[in-house]
Amino acid sequence: MINLAIASGKGGTGKTTVAVNLALALIPDYDNVELLDCDVEEPNAHLFLKPEFELEKAVGIPVPAVDHDRCTFCGRCSEVCMFNALAVLKDQVIILEELCHGCGSCAYLCPEKAITEYNRPIGTIKSGSAGKLKFGGGYLNPGEAMSPPLINAVKKMIQPDHISIIDAPPGTSCPVVSAVSGCDYCLLVTEPTPFGLNDLDLASQMVSKLGLPAGVVINRSDLGDDRGEKYCRHAGLPVLQKIPFDKELAGLYARGEAVVSHNREWRRRFKALFSGITGNKKEVSRP
Amino acid sequence: MKILTVISGKGGTGKTSLVASFASLVPDRLVLVDGDVDAANLSLITGAREFESHDFSASKVAVVNPETCNSCGLCLELCRFQAVAGDFSIDPVACEGCSFCAFACPREAIEMQEKVSGRWFVSRTPYGALVHARLGIAEENSGKLVTIVRNKGQELAKASGKDYLLIDGPPGIGCPVIAALSGADAALIIAEPTIPGLHDLERILSVCRHFGITAAVCINRYDLGPEQSKSIEAYCLKEGLVMVGKIPFDRAFVDSMVQGIAVTEYTGGALLNRISGVWDHFLNVAEQLSG
Known part of the structure; x- marks a missing residue:
């Protein structure tokens, strides 16, 4: 129905807070809400939702294995690998699995067909539900460098007839692009500080590069200055919600609780945020 | 020369504000590296003036x-x-x-x-050189760019006989974090006293251990989650991690950032003492553990 990504350039601006509260605020009115945690390096949404997991699956990337009986040590695999994951010695091929991107070129291009591929696990995806809310998430194994294949595996769980809320990782590079690309709308969560503004600018460039309509939530809106809001006005980014700093909110977050479960006014505000997004999306998609 | 990396796992715990503050405590004795090439912010509060810039094409x-x-x-x-x-x-x-x-x-x-997928820079700050970078929007290879700025910082610190290379790490646990940690003598984890903060602390600690890097912990804004702060302290005790200090929530962090300066240049008194206590304690840990 709608794939809605929650992203930010800067970390710790409140992406997970917004994603979780938005999902929970919609639950009473909709039967088809799902939340997908694509922040696979530091996945936290499950800590607030406490879902019951029904499915757990290891996700891997295909890495090469060399059949040393067939190999003639010609060096072609090492030559075609752009990531230096294969080193061919006199009578041995060394494979540096953690450098492999799983592109498959070595196996395909080996003239002796001496390379096969097997899946090396890099993390886990889990799915389940928390009441009416469907939940899925990815969990990168600590020590693993490459998160995009795992993020893509989480995104495969998206159900097309659902309101799918995607909690993206921070930043503006490949993991974020994997999480937000193909979404219908990107909500950028920022804070009104110079760091927040600098990173909002980067995130806003990213969504325009990907051609996504976007809107902004300003978190801790009373800590800092008004340059962020001015920026949004100039960039034509609608500010859809402001969340002031509040020790009670901070305390709920610290305990792993969602404010909409405790406070009707906040539930109303997050429902209004969703209306803001769907209204804004229509405006944007008009030719 | 000691290589010290400040990381957090979770974003927004205060790494950059604290790195700038630490630098202000030991001016002329260090080289700074901003290892967050996706969203680099250290130059915004260190009075950085760029004097060298290079293309990054990997x-x-x-x-x-x-x-x-x-x-x-x-x-x-x-x-x-x-x-x-x-x-x-x-x-x-x-x-x-x-x-x-x-x-x-x-x-x-x-x-x-x-x-060309980014640029990297060497800037001057009142505390020493700062090596930082900007990865192009929606680009790859952030780990390689982090390695470039880290190596450049290391080269500058060695050549000028500095005591420390202080690296402001990126959030997360993936490739740029691994690049920022590689070769570090010790890591300082800035933890947030929340349930997600504790979860992310556990994950970043596994990464440090995976690569054999000694880590110490500092809790930032400890008073915003007093119970979780206690849980983190208990966790550190259980895991044998040195707790090098706790810093309270203080609006001075945001106010100084708006002024474009480190919080230690903005306010004195108790907060400054807390921050310098954390830095001194961390240096002691780094000295002892890495010989």
Whole structure:
């Protein structure tokens, strides 16, 4: 129905807070809400939702294995690998699995067909539900460098007839692009500080590069200055919600609780945020 | 010279504010590196003046020559990154730069072109040199760019006989974090006293252990989650991690950031004492553990 990504350039601006509260605020009115945690390096949404997991699956990337009986040590695999994951010695091929991107070129291009591929696990995806809310998430194994294949595996769980809320990782590079690309709308969560503004600018460039309509939530809106809001006005980014700093909110977050479960006014505000997004999306998609 | 990396796992715990503050405590004795090349902010509060800048080109992108291409479709079939469109044009954002299509194309119609995917800079600050970078929007290879700024910082620190290379690490646990941690003598984890903060602390600690790097912990804004703060302290005790101090929530962090300066240049008194206590304690840990 709608794939809605929650992203930010800067970390710790409140992406997970917004994603979780938005999902929970919609639950009473909709039967088809799902939340997908694509922040696979530091996945936290499950800590607030406490879902019951029904499915757990290891996700891997295909890495090469060399059949040393067939190999003639010609060096072609090492030559075609752009990531230096294969080193061919006199009578041995060394494979540096953690450098492999799983592109498959070595196996395909080996003239002796001496390379096969097997899946090396890099993390886990889990799915389940928390009441009416469907939940899925990815969990990168600590020590693993490459998160995009795992993020893509989480995104495969998206159900097309659902309101799918995607909690993206921070930043503006490949993991974020994997999480937000193909979404219908990107909500950028920022804070009104110079760091927040600098990173909002980067995130806003990213969504325009990907051609996504976007809107902004300003978190801790009373800590800092008004340059962020001015920026949004100039960039034509609608500010859809402001969340002031509040020790009670901070305390709920610290305990792993969602404010909409405790406070009707906040539930109303997050429902209004969703209306803001769907209204804004229509405006944007008009030719 | 000691290489010290400040990390957090979770974003927004206060790494950059604290790195700038630490630098202000030991002016002229260190070189700074901003290891967050996605969203680099350290230059915003250290009075940085850029005096050197370089292109970063580590990756290639496939380009199809439509004149030679006979639309056989092999590239589309082979590409595992969904970078080849139905009309055999390449999506440069999705392209991983693996060159598989270029090697496999029977007509040799695909060329791999170098692309500039970012820039890196050396700046002067009142505390010492700062090496930082800006990865292009939606680009790859952030780990490689982190390695470049880290190596440059290390080279500068050695050449000028500094005591410390202080690296402001990126959030997360993936490739840029691993690059920022590599070769570090000790890591300082800035933890947030929340349930997610504790969860992320456990994950970043596993990364440090995976690479054999000693870590100490500092809790920032400890008073915003007093119970979780206690849980983190208990966790550190259980895991044998040194707790080098706790810093309270203080609006001075945001106010000083708005002024473009480190909080230690903005306010004195109790907060300054807390921050310098954390730094001194961390240095002691780094000295002892790394000999």
